[in-house]
Amino acid sequence: MKLVKAIIKPFKLEEVKEALADIGIEGMTVTEVKGFGRQKGHTEIYRGSEYTVDFLPKVMVEVVVDDAEAEKTTDAIVKAAKTGKIGDGKVFILPVDNAIRIRTEESGTVAL
């Protein structure tokens, strides 16, 4: 099993969710995060004083899938989340040792 972890622009979340549903992914975990890559931040001003905001709000989408699905999942996310502009984000693929469904205590790929 693989954990597909994607950091995307927040407004792209709906699109990514639908793209995953289209390829049969039935569950995911979403976290609000902050971060920056080479995009850097921007300058804001409050009551006469400037400050830089380096951390930009992003959304992290995590899905655990069977090894065979990992590439399909990644492609779907990349296609849906891409705007072509700087700050689109990144996808990481990590190995998963096991998965357990809490309600039934099933484990392995049947738990996904």
Add this chain to the structure above:
Amino acid sequence: MNIKKYLLAVLLCGSALLLCGSLGAQDAAAEAVPSFDEGYAAFMGSSDAAFFTISNLWLLISAALVFLMHLGFATVESGLGQAKNTVNILFKNVFIISMGIISYALYGFNAMYPGFAEGSAGVFALGSWFDVEASVDYMTGAYADYTWYTDFIFQAMFAATAATIVSGAVAERIKLSSFMVFATLLVTFAYPVTGSWQWGGGWLSANGFYDFAGSSLVHGFGGFAALACAIILGPRAGKYVNGTIKPILGHSMPLATIGVFLLFLGWFGFNGGSVLNADPYLVSLVFVTTALAAAGGGIGAIFTSWILLKKPDLSMSLNGILAGLVGITAGADSIMPGYAILTGLIAGLLVVLSIIFFDKIKVDDPVGAISVHGVCGIFGTLAVAFFSDAAPFGIQLVGTLSVGVFAFVFSFIVFGIIKAVMGVRVSAEEETEGLDISEHGQDAYPDFANGSR
């Protein structure tokens, strides 16, 4: 624990004052006079009753409008503060209105309106319990266009607003118990002194000073008290670092905006009620000048902040509206509508420059109270001389400076003593954690993850 000692001290002082007041000189109704019920009924049947009743009612409505300004202050201050200090800011505002009205009843009202002898250079009078036995002298047109009780409650609301001006400037790092002690002393003992100089028939009024609703006596007073405290207290941690100013963002612009609009609404009572009767011409004039100055203040601040700071700043624009309102408060009944707009515009410009200035000299004022109330309070008082003929420049300057200096010196000394005796600042850890948790053990927004702790 300090707070227990404080409460005990206040309880003892309050009881002592109450005792003094009730034992103090009372009018001895020795010879037979008509009973209150008869005299009152006779007055209410007379042709003067109609104007008296409407004026009295208007003053009471105004008192309620000025009361509403406390909600405005509470929301402005919490909106411009960080989420982790919200409970603390709200709590201070709850305390101020509760303490303020009672202290004014126990001591302040009679200290402020002692009835200095005509033409005397009255400077100080001792206060006492405000209540009187109902009589024609106090509850009919013989007293004023409103009753003694109306007079008390209207003025009591003003007294409390003077203390709340300070709470904004010291927010987010002041120790709660120290603030409670200071605010109690300021409202109880200092505010009635300067108030008596003018509205109590003291030396300022004897010399022709003009402050219609309190640009100096309420706003200047509060602003300079706030300045003294902000200087002694020091800035919030992390505000001034290595020669740069690091903004500490307010957590709710909607709350701040709601607050300013509430204050604007309340000001119709603050100025409108200061006519002290329901005279159609004067009250309507005051409504107009008040609104036009507020609008001028908003426009002045919008354009000043836009030009100076590249982008139009909401919080500065909100401060601008307040600046215009403070600016017109001394002359709302003497400055004509055209000049009222100009007064507002200048106040709006001044407040933006002032906020930037105080940050530059490292006096941290999270809500701009010193600029809105102190600086624009002075300007508003002088505007009476610039834009009307109600008073000359000389006495306006003398008056506004003496009120400001008194408030500043009183606060500097008293707050300084409090600092030496019990400290005025929370610890660095408490400031980082937020005063809500450290001072109150409560979270204003328990369902939301808080990023600033």
